[in-house]
Amino acid sequence: MPDSSPEASPGHRDAAAGSLQESDLALIEALQHSPRAPWSQIGPALGVDATSVARRWHRLVGQGLAWLTAYPSASTTSFAYVDVRCRPNTVDEVTRHLCALPQVLSVEEVTGDFDLLLTVAAPTPAALAALVRRDLPTAPGVEATAIHLGLRLYQEGSGWRMRALDRQQRSLLVPPQRPTRRSLTGATADAALIAALGRDGRRSHQELARDLGVSEATVRRRLQRLMETRSVHFRCDFAQGAAGWPLTATYRIDLPADRLTAAARALGLMPEVRLCSAVSGTAGFLVIAWLRTTEDVTGFEAHMCEQLPDLRVLDRTVTLITAKRMGRLLDPHGRAVGHVPWDDLSTTL
Template identity: 45%
Template sequence: MLSESDLKLVDALQASPRVPWSALGRTLGIGAATAARHWDGLVERGEAWLTAYPGGELRARLTLALVEIDCGPGEPLRVARELAADPHVPTVEYVAGHCDLLAHVVAPTLREVSDYVIHRLSRLPGVTATRTVISPRLFAEGSRWRVRAISPGQRRALTPAAATANGALRFTDLDRALLLALGEDARASAAALAQSLGVGASTVRRRLDALLGRGAIHLRCEIARPLSPAPVTATLWLRVPPDKLEATARTLGQLPEIRMCAAVSGAANLCAVVWLRSQHDTVELESGLAAQLPWLEIVDRAVTLRCVKLMGRLMDDAGRSAGRVPLDFWAGGGGRGRTGAAARGAARRGGGGGGVFPCPRPA
């Protein structure tokens, strides 16, 4: 696991990803330069990183599907790496369960998700079967998960006040460009973003404040799972009475182990992703859920054996960040015809917003 000081730094950036180093250092009792240097080291080693992605009302305009994938013998990791090059697949995991891979697919419309599964994913060599469920509502997602290394007082001091949203969100090409630029450097200043995008700094600052303030863009500080206090990931497929769905999801969202909780359109109507200290903790967690929510039925479960991609970040064999694929869910192509080397080549070239960017690593 990371050192206590590194865990505190990660926790502080989970509370406020763009907090100035001076304010962060003051809260943690270290110098601003020391905080920045330690963070740069974590990023360079692939041990922690920042991610930017659609949230709130912007996320509600997108379609999320969870796809279970069966593969031929010896094919799962090859197929997973193939999918990892796609901007429409933010997360893909090799799991121990009733399927080989579990992939998240995101696109603007249900039709585009359908096209992706039919024309891209299902046609990949090595894929033998797929099963898809749609998530009509996301109750909790990864930006709420905390390392829990700093005190509640320190977290309150770092957490910015919530902004009030006025009117409906108008998402423009500039907003999309800002989202992708923040995916490259979530702590970039408004001046640096303005220079890279070729617009005025005041315009960037105004749009950035609006998008981040109303939660249309989420920033998330991640930690490499093997170095985390909770290195084991499990996915639970749950069935609850429809009239108890929201209340159950709210209860689950308050549990510290819950990483994601989403309604799904299948035999199970709720999906929960949990981060645990060990695979043995799944028994205790399920027992606690049964006692607290007696109407809840656990339909199925899967334990992640290897995370190949997590919200746009490519993972190496040790579970550290080794590169990124921009989370451009509006990228063209919709999954038609790009397979094999063509998809990887398009990703590396940045075609359609799907470029793969290696992270700096020590020599």
């Protein structure tokens, strides 16, 4: 069930009315590059002291303008995108019901033939099938669903960057690459650690050890392994409208199978692109972009077609309201007001 968190405070929500400042955008990008770096490293990269940068981050979190979460990588879970059509006058009710489910990671109200677009995940294909074939279609108010199984995730939100830092600043943040070791994920202990980081990806080793009932050394070792094997994703997210990216557009695309990797590589260079995924269905490629104006919806589509002449857009939708994004409950302005724990992913499916 949703929990209460600092960003959900009504008083803090009122204080968050304005746009994010350039210094805020730089801090968010710093945490996108190095989500668990100490403030003593992040502060100097931004030209401020550690105490000031920590205070600024806690202010953003308290206002619901930014947050840092963690979740299992797509390689360790089964995921899908689900279109949902609601019965008349039930969209709000269905949205509330779906937002409360930990397996439903994101909920967006969209234009087009369906009312909602969901991102869902489960530990196994069987659990995912039970969710999308049995549970979602029978939810109160749901009239029809269409499931698009995720086949390969080329890019997602944890890899998107704000582009507010210069090269020198980024060089002070990105740690040296270490060899990737074989993943040993799937253990209950790893799932519990990732779940503990879901609400706040910057929780200290001491806090994590206390809540998990293990030593700090054990937490450090497990977390280091999860990060080295890329079994966990950290995402520093934010209220997109306050950062100047108020619109989300989803494009359903047809591409030859042998062009998917090259297309994903080209699209990944475009600053608007948040997600590229191969999916099942007629439109076998899904692209989600964050845009600044309604004119950009067709403008960005034209740009994609210029860059990739064999790309054919079969459908495009615009998100009207994002009610939940990767476990975070959002208000109509896109600010975080709550969190649905991820720990139920391993127990409720």
